[in-house]
Amino acid sequence: MTAPRVAGDLNTALHRLFAEDERAMLLGEDVCDPYGGAFKVTRGLSTRYPHRVRNTPISEGALVGVASGLALAGDTAIAEIMFADFVTLAFDQLVNFASKSTAMYGRRLPLRLVVRCPTGGNRGYGPTHSQTPQKHLVGVPGLALYEVSPLHDNHTLLTRMLDDGVPAVLFEGKVLYGERMFTGGMVDDLFGYELTDGVARIRLHDPVPPDCVLITSGALVHRAVEALRELLLHDEIVAELLVVSRLYPVDRAPLLSLTGPARRVAVIEESTAGGTWGAEVAAALHPSLWGTLAAPIRLIHSLDSIIPAAAHLERQVLVQSGTIRHAVKELVNG
């Protein structure tokens, strides 16, 4: 049996969630059938649950606010922002209302709220439809950030996000939608994976102690795995890859136990440098790894630039497998 594609797995997860939780509601632009969302993730949902799925006007600030209101009143609210770039239009609702409302009234107020954001580039959508804006939301008290990966079951993920009662943003790498989920511990002929406390670890089927441990999130998995292959086959460097599901707060404990004795660690993200998730991971790990690291944790990101529309220029700016391979070689060989 072939594994579902990531968009299909997300779609199935939403359908299951709607079947299990009759308070579940979903709002977004063009999410209803027959269109089923710009990336088809909500396909079929409005047909099966016509009163629980709504197309909104082009009003990102309002639709996230409305979703917060639903959650405040006890519903399970899922909002879709068509392109993650436009989550900036809902910044106030997320940062000044949803996240704060869980605590600012002097008592805990759980909200079952998830804001889904198709994210990232390498698809030729140009400067305002390709960004990786996670970093703009990192470090907000009361706001959790997650990312879809081809290694983490989406129903488990959505359930966890909602049950935590902390307003959450789910970033979904657009490059992943058409890729298949990995299943059964298998990545390819060389690499397998296992899940530990929410972190997926990709390493050789016959593991050997790695020269380097790489940490990344879902959207970069394929590029990173390609880099692992190239490093192994052409550069004789063994690297392991850890793929997190929750970006923030950083899951420090599993990352520490999995990076354990590694002397070289790098964090890969598609965002530009400066105030990033990767920097947050490095800051979380450095104090414990300080004694064993041979070099500071390396951050690998895209160039400090807007994201051009033309494919050949976009490739030049965004992290590719070659970027990762090059950086790891530098890190390992000094």
Added chain:
Amino acid sequence: MINHARSRNTTAVLDEGAGPPSRSRLSDADLSAMLLIRHFEKSLLKLFEQGFLHGTTHTCLGQEYVPVALTPLLRDDDHIFSNHRGHGHYLARYADPEGLLAELLGRAGAVCGGVGGSQHLLRERFLSTGVQGQSLPVATGVALHLKRSTPGALACVYTGDGTWGEGVVYEALNIAARWELPLLVVTENNGIAQSTPTAQQMAGDIGGRAAAFGIAYERFTDTDVNRLRAALRPLVEQVRHASRPFVVEFVTHRLGPHSKGDDSRSPAELRAVRAADWAAGYAAGHPEQFDRIDAEQSRRVERIVAEVLARPLTAWSPR
């Protein structure tokens, strides 16, 4: 004097209801401009299928007449803010299909080096962005500048019907009205936003929203460029000389998909949209002129596509 009350459907000849008005004969230049845009847009859909174009590109098929009617009324010192469906706006302002196509294909000679692509163009006083509603306050700022620096010049901003969902549109209209700024808002109401029918996402209507701010408003259902231009001329002059905002709504039709391959409208809806196509109507009324110019522009675009595809990719560095 500018009319601050809501002025709806006052231009009887331009309105629906009395059956389709006959189509006046256009100049060869206007018809050429409209058919250039049409063939340009059609070629993009083909280039997508052939894998030369990626990401998203919104064609203005069916709406070509709007910028062709309006642009000659704009001056070189006016600013134009275009949107995601802006190829027609650009081509009506600049006879530069080569530069625009090069932009979309990332080839030498591109208007913005292939960096901006379809939705992010800048040339002289023409600018587009891909975020809905974003340009309204920016255009308002430019209008504020123009009011002081260049009395008589205006900022023209194109929006779709869906754009009116964004709150910042109203913040900008309020400021433009209160500060009496020369802002011309041109809304191409094609009855749909991506997949969402206007009626499903808009409470009330655009005229009522303009009226709420005391902003003068006019609505056109006609597609006849001669008549539209004649009716628009005094409105545009009002914006210049009274320095007040104006909202113009064109009731129009999106013939093609929102982007590419993403049209979920029913066959009946698509038939209705095609029946409203200005080109079909015009071809019936003026077959000789239409066929001649249609063939000319079709060949022209074909040549341009071949020529631009043969160019090298753009070079650009982020620094």
